[in-house]
Amino acid sequence: MYRSRRSRLIGLAYLAPALLFVLAFTAWPLAQMIWMSFHNWSLITPPRWVGMANYQRAFADDQFWVSFAFTLEYTAIITPLLIVGGYLLALLTSPSSPSRRLTRTMVFIPVVIGLGVSSLLWYWLFSTDFGLVNRALMDLGLISKPVLWLGVDADRSNLAIIASVTWKVIGFGMILFVGAIQAIPTEITEASLVDGASYWQRVRRVVLPLTLRTVLLVTLVSVIGSLLAFDQFYIMTAGQPQNETATSVFYVYLNSFPYLRLGYGAALSVILALTILVFTVVQLLLTRRSHA
Amino acid sequence: MTATVELGRARAVAARRRLRGRRRSGYLLGALCAAICAVMVAPLVMSVLASVKPTEEAAASPPTYLPHALSLDSFERLWTYQQGLPTYLANSLGTALLTIAFTLVLTVPAAYALARFPIPFKEVVFVFLLLALIVPYQALLTPMFLMFARIGLTNTLVGLAILHTVIQLPFSLYILRNSLSAVPLELEEAAITDGASSWQVLLRVCVPSTVPAIVTVALFAFIMSWNEFLGALVLMSRGSSFTLPLILAAARTETSLGGTDWGMLQAGITISIIPCVLVYLLLQRYYVSGLMTGAVK
Numbered sequence: 001m002y003r004s005r006r007s008r009l010i011g012l013a014y015l016a017p018a019l020l021f022v023l024a025f026t027a028w029p030l031a032q033m034i035w036m037s038f039h040n041w042s043l044i045t046p047p048r049w050v051g052m053a054n055y056q057r058a059f060a061d062d063q064f065w066v067s068f069a070f071t072l073e074y075t076a077i078i079t080p081l082l083i084v085g086g087y088l089l090a091l092l093t094s095p096s097s098p099s100r101r102l103t104r105t106m107v108f109i110p111v112v113i114g115l116g117v118s119s120l121l122w123y124w125l126f127s128t129d130f131g132l133v134n135r136a137l138m139d140l141g142l143i144s145k146p147v148l149w150l151g152v153d154a155d156r157s158n159l160a161i162i163a164s165v166t167w168k169v170i171g172f173g174m175i176l177f178v179g180a181i182q183a184i185p186t187e188i189t190e191a192s193l194v195d196g197a198s199y200w201q202r203v204r205r206v207v208l209p210l211t212l213r214t215v216l217l218v219t220l221v222s223v224i225g226s227l228l229a230f231d232q233f234y235i236m237t238a239g240q241p242q243n244e245t246a247t248s249v250f251y252v253y254l255n256s257f258p259y260l261r262l263g264y265g266a267a268l269s270v271i272l273a274l275t276i277l278v279f280t281v282v283q284l285l286l287t288r289r290s291h292a
Numbered sequence: 293m294t295a296t297v298e299l300g301r302a303r304a305v306a307a308r309r310r311l312r313g314r315r316r317s318g319y320l321l322g323a324l325c326a327a328i329c330a331v332m333v334a335p336l337v338m339s340v341l342a343s344v345k346p347t348e349e350a351a352a353s354p355p356t357y358l359p360h361a362l363s364l365d366s367f368e369r370l371w372t373y374q375q376g377l378p379t380y381l382a383n384s385l386g387t388a389l390l391t392i393a394f395t396l397v398l399t400v401p402a403a404y405a406l407a408r409f410p411i412p413f414k415e416v417v418f419v420f421l422l423l424a425l426i427v428p429y430q431a432l433l434t435p436m437f438l439m440f441a442r443i444g445l446t447n448t449l450v451g452l453a454i455l456h457t458v459i460q461l462p463f464s465l466y467i468l469r470n471s472l473s474a475v476p477l478e479l480e481e482a483a484i485t486d487g488a489s490s491w492q493v494l495l496r497v498c499v500p501s502t503v504p505a506i507v508t509v510a511l512f513a514f515i516m517s518w519n520e521f522l523g524a525l526v527l528m529s530r531g532s533s534f535t536l537p538l539i540l541a542a543a544r545t546e547t548s549l550g551g552t553d554w555g556m557l558q559a560g561i562t563i564s565i566i567p568c569v570l571v572y573l574l575l576q577r578y579y580v581s582g583l584m585t586g587a588v589k
Contacts, residue, residue: 002408010490011409018402018421018465025458026423029435036435092324103325105576106332112572112579113336113565114519116537120544121339121561129353130554132338138354146354167335172583179584228430231521235541249430249522256434257526269431276428284426 036266043260054267063243064268067251070154070244075226078162082222083215085166086173091203093174094181104178108171115168119235122164126150126236151240158245161232169225173218180214181207213286220283224276248272336565343367343558350555366555370563373543373556375532377563383449384536387524388517390453392510395464398457399509403468404494408480418469425462429455433526440527447533452524456517463586464509470585471505472498508582511575515568536564 037054041047058064093104110118125131126149134146149160184207192202208215230249233239239246239254246254252272256265338357342350346363349356371377402421411417436455437446445451475498483493499506524535534542540560544552572579 003410007409008412011405011411014401014405014409014490014494015411015417018398018461019417021398021457022421022423022461025436025454026427026432027420029432029439030423030427032435032439033432089328092321092328099322099325103329105573106329109336109569109572110332112515112568114521114537114568116519116521116541117561117564120540120557121335123544124339124342124554124557125335127552127554130351130355130552132355132357135354135357167332171332175580175583179580224428228428230430234521234525235544252431253433253522253526257437262434262438265434269434273427273431276431277426280426 033266033269036263037270039263041262043262047263050263054264055271057264058267058271063246063251066244067246067248070158071227071229071247071249074158074162074229074247075223077158078165078226079219079223081162081166082170082173083219085170086218087177087215089170089174090177090181091207094178104171104175108175110168111171111175113168115165115231116235118164118168119161119232122160122167123150123236126160126164151237151245154241154244157237157240161236161245164236165229165232169222173222176214176218177211180211184210217283217286220279220286224279224283227276227279228272248275339558339565340562343555343562345555345558347555350558351553366553366559367563369553369556370559374539375534377560379532380534380536380539381563383533384518386449387452387456387535388514390449391456391460391517392513394453394457395460395509395513396506399461399464399468400499400506401494403465403472404498406465406469407472407475421465422462424458429459430522432458433523437526446527447530449533452527452535453517455523455527456513456520459520459523460509460513460516463512467505467509467582467585468502471502475501504578504581507575508578511571511578512582512586514571518564518568536560540564 036047038049038051039047040050040054089103089107093100093107125133128134128146128148131149133149134143137143138146147156150157188206188210189202192206197205228249229247230253233245233247233250234253237245239250243251243254248268249272252265252268255261255268259265341359342355343366344362344364345356345359345366346361347365347369349360350366405411406414406418436458440446440451440454445454479501480493480497483497488496519537521537521541524538525541528534528538531539531542540557543557543560
């Protein structure tokens with residue numbers, strides 16, 4: 001049946017719904033977005049062709065650069081925390097004893113809850129007067145009066161948000177690293193034990209090299225995720241102070257929806273999509289190589 | 293003779309010392325595990341505890357660590373907040389279930405076609421179907437919003453579920469295609485010899501032998517849809533169509549006169565995280581295997 005003359009048609013019939021769906025709800029919006037990015041449009045007035053003006057405007061727009069730089073800063077700080085932290089947790093929890101497995105499960109729980117909800121939770125924990133972070137720090141004598149964590153100072157807000165997101169997603173890398181570490185053949189581990197290698201020597205010379213591809217892939221996935229950060233900033237700082245903590249996606253959202261600069265928002269979206277594309281292509285290349 | 297005994301004793305001492313050392317580092321690692329578990333669970337536990345504080349205590353500054361009395365006041369206020377909790381729960385659950393349905397209806401047949409049929413330009417077709425993986429949906433929201441506004445899908449669960457299906461389609465297709473390719477061809481050939489049509493083969497042979505992958509796909513679709521925030525924020529502008537994360541984010545800023553109703557917020561957080569954690573603990577195996585294939589293979 002799979003090789004009959006009609007099989008091509010049957011196959012296409014099975015594919016058709018998915019193909020039409022992607023065409024209508026992914027490819028068509030993508031084409032529209034590119035078209036919009038060459039127009040000025042505010043919903044009230046009809047779209048007007050402006051050529052590259054929206055792109056030129058973006059590169060001359062201070063807030064665009066502030067958002068871009070802030071997003072990069074956020075990504076540059078959180079990625080090493082997630083990767084190194086996740087890897088150390090994986091080393092700790094990859095042996096299959098009950099206590100290690102329990103730890104693995106606990107670390108992973110925040111990964112399955114929503115980023116929006118976890119941001120609300122941490123919005124409360126970091127709240128100046130009602131939050132437990134300030135309460136605990138004061139009880140420990142580390143601070144003498146409540147700290148304004150969110151929305152007043154960009155760096156301090158960033159720090160608080162990074163702490164909360166690290167808590168939320170560190171288990172993602174960990175669980176994938178555990179998988180990679182457990183996939184190392186036992187003969188290799190035993191051989192290095194017989195050679196009398198110390199634990200950290202073994203990690204550096206054997207475990208890390210054999211799990212490097214996973215480390216790279218998780219790094220890419222988490223860089224892409226961080227570059228697209230939105231929920232945590234929308235909820236925890238709303239971009240304050242003065243949009244200093246508005247990430248790239250946040251700025252696209254601000255332009256497209258509250259400000260209704262549809263064309264400009266679309267141009268920002270295209271720039272964002274192209275930035276992400278670079279990382280996705282590397283990711284796909286790395287993934288492909290594993291099939292060969 | 294004595295020398296050998298001495299040597300033997302020295303070895304025994306060294307072995308004992310090593311064992312003691314290992315036991316000590318075992319305790320240390322155990323303590324480390326316990327500390328990590330505590331740090332990871334504490335925020336969730338504190339939130340659940342805060343949700344059962346009486347109204348006044350929930351609004352106390354500085355906050356108390358543990359509730360001095362138990363009360364369901366916060367849950368009662370949430371139950372009747374704005375359109376009422378049942379509306380928001382129904383919206384979130386409805387969207388998630390529709391997302392699961394759309395995803396499976398679209399990707400199971402497509403994965404079957406990709407795994408078994410001679411499709412022209414198969415690789416190109418596959419990459420096209422993975423388009424949403426290459427273009428982040430965050431960048432497509434404006435045109436989607438405009439399109440949905442024109443065809444009346446904004447503020448509807450179907451519209452939001454379509455967006456969530458867009459997000460979830462590449463992952464699901466990838467998982468299902470891998471799993472369907474791994475079904476032994478002999479099983480299907482036997483069914484075909486018995487005169488089964490391709491549709492019957494798909495439903496009676498392929499689907500039953502890829503149940504784990506289907507569970508994985510449904511599980512990820514549920515968790516993503518239940519939690520997704522930005523798409524819902526853009527597509528749902530009417531209060532009555534808000535999902536749970538939206539109404540909680542709104543409640544963060546605009547409740548009552550005295551500022552944020554923290555107790556109610558905690559009640560909402562508690563209710564939002566329960567299904568995710570339950571589903572994860574029950575289906576952990578599927579979750580982890582899905583993550584492995586989806587993200588790194």
